[in-house]
Amino acid sequence: MEHAGSTETRVEDIADALQQRIADEFEFGAKLPSESELSERYGISRATVREVLKILSGRGLIELGRGRRGTVTRPTSQVLGIQLGALVRRDPQRLIELAQIRDFLDEFVAQRAAEQSSPSASHAVDSARSALGRMRDAASGDALGVANGEFHAALIDAAGSEVLSFLLDGIESALVSTQRSAYGGRLVRDESTVDSLAVHEQLFDAVAAGKPDDARTAAREHARLVRAGLRQRVAALLGIR
Structure with missing residues (x-):
């Protein structure tokens, strides 16, 4: 059974990896891949994908909208x-x-x-x-x-x-x-x-x-x-x- 601490670390690690990918591959205003695409790429559930996206939103890197893909924001x-x-x-x-x-x-x-x-x-x-x-x-x-x-x-x-x-x-x-x-x-x-x-x-x-x-x-x-x-x-x- 996976401990809560290790799960949190995994989510943070994926958030860091996606953050680096955003910096390398995405222009400001670009849409991120869908939750299902991110789920498949990183081998995680869609619920975990949403946790990752919330972290990146909290860092000011993306903007989230209900039912929409995350949008890369310009740093402020x-x-x-x-x-x-x-x-x-x-x-x-x-x-x-x-x-x-x-x-x-x-x-x-x-x-x-x-x-x-x-x-x-x-x-x-x-x-x-x-x-x-x-x-x-x-x-x-x-x-x-x-x-x-x-x-x-x-x-x-x-x-x-x-x-x-x-x-x-x-x-x-x-x-x-x-x-x-x-x-x-x-x-x-x-x-x-x-x-x-x-x-x-x-x-x-x-x-x-x-x-x-x-x-x-x-x-x-x-x-x-x-x-x-x-x-x-x-x-x-x-x-x-």
Whole structure:
């Protein structure tokens, strides 16, 4: 008689195998083979096939519909954010590590944005300029925070990298959601107090002038200020002086 644990392991193994097959053989939006075809291929019952498909759906790889074959979905940063959030939840030190990774990627974004010269990149730089203006004119912390987010989103667009956008959206989602759920929002990044408008202006000027080295330097200074603020809040939360 097969134990429950070994059955669960078998289902996970098949889910991993099908996940690899999806990555190798299927385009986004493609339909998976039918339950009967998958049952025959992997030598399992259709009930087990459904368990496998539920796992892949939970991983955000496929979309399931009643009476329909699974559809391969495009990866979303939301799924990445959930997974990263589970990894760092309730550990402030891991949050700092994830924030550091975000900072390194922001630096690369600044470099790439300064190197781009396509019409879409120019349009994104114009959006960053507008967001910077809203940051200068912000009448409240909330308004400043919204404009700040729009500024950085525009720089990511200017960088012209879908991979960078995907990674940064997932990381930022994990940072914000984890801090709010695990720490009651006490660690959420607040650039109105730890950052300065001057750094954003330096960053924008370097990107708009097409100076990658200066853009990286400004992004590095921006990251230093933000990270210092996060460390201070972590220390306060843990009672460290």
